[in-house]
Amino acid sequence: MGCLVQKYGGTSVGDVERIRNVARRALKARAAGHDVVLVVSAMAGETNRLLGLVRAVTPTPNEREQDVVVATGEQVAVGLVALAIQAEGGEATSFLAHQVRIVTDAVHGKARIQHIDAGALAQTLRAGRVAVVAGFQGTDDEGNITTLGRGGSDTTAVALAAALGAEACEIYTDVLGVYTADPNICPSARKLSRISYEEMLELASLGAKVLQIRSVEFAMKYRVPLWVKSSFSEDPGTLVCAEDAAMEQVVVSGIAHDRNQARITLRDVPDNPGVASRIFGALSDRHIEVDIIVQTAAREGRADLSFTVNKPDLAAAREVMASLVGELGITSVESDGQIAKVSIVGVGMRNHAGVAARMFRVLAAEGINIQMISTSEIKVSCVVDEKYTELAVRSLHTEFGLDAAASEGIRG
Ligand code: ASP
Numbered sequence: 001m002g003c004l005v006q007k008y009g010g011t012s013v014g015d016v017e018r019i020r021n022v023a024r025r026a027l028k029a030r031a032a033g034h035d036v037v038l039v040v041s042a043m044a045g046e047t048n049r050l051l052g053l054v055r056a057v058t059p060t061p062n063e064r065e066q067d068v069v070v071a072t073g074e075q076v077a078v079g080l081v082a083l084a085i086q087a088e089g090g091e092a093t094s095f096l097a098h099q100v101r102i103v104t105d106a107v108h109g110k111a112r113i114q115h116i117d118a119g120a121l122a123q124t125l126r127a128g129r130v131a132v133v134a135g136f137q138g139t140d141d142e143g144n145i146t147t148l149g150r151g152g153s154d155t156t157a158v159a160l161a162a163a164l165g166a167e168a169c170e171i172y173t174d175v176l177g178v179y180t181a182d183p184n185i186c187p188s189a190r191k192l193s194r195i196s197y198e199e200m201l202e203l204a205s206l207g208a209k210v211l212q213i214r215s216v217e218f219a220m221k222y223r224v225p226l227w228v229k230s231s232f233s234e235d236p237g238t239l240v241c242a243e244d245a246a247m248e249q250v251v252v253s254g255i256a257h258d259r260n261q262a263r264i265t266l267r268d269v270p271d272n273p274g275v276a277s278r279i280f281g282a283l284s285d286r287h288i289e290v291d292i293i294v295q296t297a298a299r300e301g302r303a304d305l306s307f308t309v310n311k312p313d314l315a316a317a318r319e320v321m322a323s324l325v326g327e328l329g330i331t332s333v334e335s336d337g338q339i340a341k342v343s344i345v346g347v348g349m350r351n352h353a354g355v356a357a358r359m360f361r362v363l364a365a366e367g368i369n370i371q372m373i374s375t376s377e378i379k380v381s382c383v384v385d386e387k388y389t390e391l392a393v394r395s396l397h398t399e400f401g402l403d404a405a406a407s408e409g410i411r412g
């Protein structure tokens with residue numbers, strides 16, 4: 001039997017009893033004949049506590065030092081998990097990122113993994129020991145501690161699974177798997193037994209918080225079968241895997257929503273070559289991610305340009321725009337932090353017509369105004385007033401036949 005990578009999130013290692021539960025699960029996989037690598041996040045709430053300490057010292061922390069502080073949560077967790085495995089009679093060794101050598105670029109706070117030397121891990125596995133690896137952290141070429149962005153342990157796990165040629169990567173969390181919508185706001189949401197990488201990628205980037213986006217990208221690129229499971233249940237969870245014919249029969253497989261976005265609108269942007277490049281280049285220089293971009297058709301050489309950024313980046317994005325106002329002759333910079341992006345996702349959209357029109361009809365029937373629209377082959381997103389989030393998600397869930405009772409047996 002091959003190698004299995006299991007990732008346990010913060011709630012799964014939230015207290016000592018839960019840490020023992022993780023140790024027992026790891027030993028069970030070991031007893032079944034797998035080489036076992038665990039990737040562990042900081043105990044629930046710990047990363048936020050550490051960030052709070054940093055903010056209490058300074059509102060504008062140096063990013064290198066912030067990473068030094070926030071990466072410690074995972075160090076505590078791997079040590080405790082390794083000890084718990086030993087206490088259960090098993091053998092385990094903990095690893096920090098620099099001990100494995102998970103090498104990233106030097107962009108503190110959102111570093112990207114560049115390569116992994118899995119040699120030390122492979123040796124530990126050959127010796128029959130469980131390797132317990134700190135998620136979320138990396139080391140740059142110069143040995144500085146980096147972190148991969150919030151939720152980054154998922155990416156650590158999948159990248160390790162790819163590097164080790166693992167047979168699967170299991171992401172253990174506090175929900176049973178991937179749902180058709182967020183059950184907290186859509187009571188009729190149900191767990192999917194399978195979903196394609198592409199759909200999962202859309203759902204993750206559209207605000208379904210089960211998996212970090214980068215982890216799904218890695219899994220898709222290296223074809224790592226990815227399971228999302230609960231550490232508190234024996235439920236098989238959701239398998240994220242390559243698309244097949246059965247998946248294409250379902251038009252919409254999930255509804256996502258994202259309240260973490262804000263919109264900026266620039267009035268009277270000159271309609272000249274190089275202007276968009278100037279605006280979005282300036283944002284990218286500050287590492288500000290932009291999502292939806294909409295430009296109106298120009299009139300008298302000027303157009304309006306709207307785009308969305310993550311809410312925490314709004315102030316910085318406004319600052320960048322303010323610095324361009326004079327240079328570009330923009331007449332005003334407006335922003336709205338009270339928006340939500342609601343999206344329908346499904347590989348089945350490729351061969352079904354009229355899906356977007358159906359979405360717009362549902363929103364219109366509920367009196368919900370659409371502020372921005374964006375589409376891809378397998379998704380349609382609408383930006384709406386934040387106060388309509390629940391209503392929009394529930395109505396679309398019903399319209400596309402995803403409600404628990406309506407769709408039994410289709411894909412559940
Ligand atoms: N501990 C980190 C966080 O809270 C990484 C993770 O949980 O994956 O974001």
Ligand code: MG
Pocket residue numbers: 009010041151153
């Ligand atoms: Mg987490």
